[in-house]
Amino acid sequence: MRVRQLLTRHPANPILRPDPAADWECYNVFNPAVIHHGGLFHMLYRAQGLDWVSRLGYAVSEDGVHWNRLRRPVFTPRGPAEARGVEDPRLVRIGDTFYMTYTGYGSGPPGSLSISPLFARSRNLITWERIGPLVRGEDNKDHVLFPRRIGGRFVALHRRRPQVWLAWSDDLLTWREEEMSPLFGPRPENPWESHKVGANGPPIETEEGWLMLYHGTDESNVYRFGVCLLALDDPRRVVRRPREPIFAPQEMWEVRGDVPNVVFSCANPVVDGVVYVYYGGGDHVIGLATARLDDLLTFALGG
Ligand code: BMA
Numbered sequence: 001m002r003v004r005q006l007l008t009r010h011p012a013n014p015i016l017r018p019d020p021a022a023d024w025e026c027y028n029v030f031n032p033a034v035i036h037h038g039g040l041f042h043m044l045y046r047a048q049g050l051d052w053v054s055r056l057g058y059a060v061s062e063d064g065v066h067w068n069r070l071r072r073p074v075f076t077p078r079g080p081a082e083a084r085g086v087e088d089p090r091l092v093r094i095g096d097t098f099y100m101t102y103t104g105y106g107s108g109p110p111g112s113l114s115i116s117p118l119f120a121r122s123r124n125l126i127t128w129e130r131i132g133p134l135v136r137g138e139d140n141k142d143h144v145l146f147p148r149r150i151g152g153r154f155v156a157l158h159r160r161r162p163q164v165w166l167a168w169s170d171d172l173l174t175w176r177e178e179e180m181s182p183l184f185g186p187r188p189e190n191p192w193e194s195h196k197v198g199a200n201g202p203p204i205e206t207e208e209g210w211l212m213l214y215h216g217t218d219e220s221n222v223y224r225f226g227v228c229l230l231a232l233d234d235p236r237r238v239v240r241r242p243r244e245p246i247f248a249p250q251e252m253w254e255v256r257g258d259v260p261n262v263v264f265s266c267a268n269p270v271v272d273g274v275v276y277v278y279y280g281g282g283d284h285v286i287g288l289a290t291a292r293l294d295d296l297l298t299f300a301l302g303g
Contacts, residue, residue, distance in 0.1 A: 012066075014281055015288050017029065024073055028047065029057070030264070030282075030284060037093060052085075054086055056076075081118070089266060101143045102120065115140065115141055119172050150233075151233075157183065165180055184241065200225065206293070209240075211300060213226075214227070223249065225263065248263070249263050253284065253285050263287070273292060274293065275290060277290065
């Protein structure tokens, strides 16, 4: 399948690899959250080591390409809902607080404590306070907050398989079922996103609407990225959704890796008009691909 690759891979890829000398991150580093704040790129990345449990490491960078990491993880599993790991962080900053959404991989059978969409907050990205879940007792992940309140309320995308949903809350603690609604689902006529879809990083605010990067999978579990536009004042409305994907696995470390044919992104910070898309390649290493925000917007608008 031909894919117009709107994102340009950075020549230094992969920009972060497992550290063979560290027990907690010697197997895989992938699916990072990245936020640009105070002139620096800050990364929380998912790491797996000798025990296969996912923990979150912290790294910092001036240019978004070369990273310095802390020696110890900054966020480690706690309690039964996280017994097998904390996964796929996504970050926003609202007011003076950083909010992280992450998946708890628990010890129960599917449908109980197996997968939980969780929230935590921090003032400094290193010390974290847990807030709680978006819902309990269902397979729900790929949740991410909009980077500001809308109509005074927190808004989150989340994924009730196979669809992307939207949810509203006053305080991040209470999420009412009647304030959740499906946003969009797989398109059977579009093979690349015919199986399931889920949000990537936080939606990007533009004059044309919320630019949302998302992933779709096909029947063979190949991951690709697509883009759509949601109405600025009411993100329950999908304004545009091009049929073509914008990114697909291609490099050796994307088509092979620990899980083949996976590009999986939880972060798309915008710095000086450039969208930095960070992604896990093959659930094994971290890559960076970029595009001008204007070009992504033009594509989303169908230009
Ligand atoms: C999904 C995600 C990711 C992972 C991907 C591919 O379910 O939760 O953690 O990168 O599978 O294995």
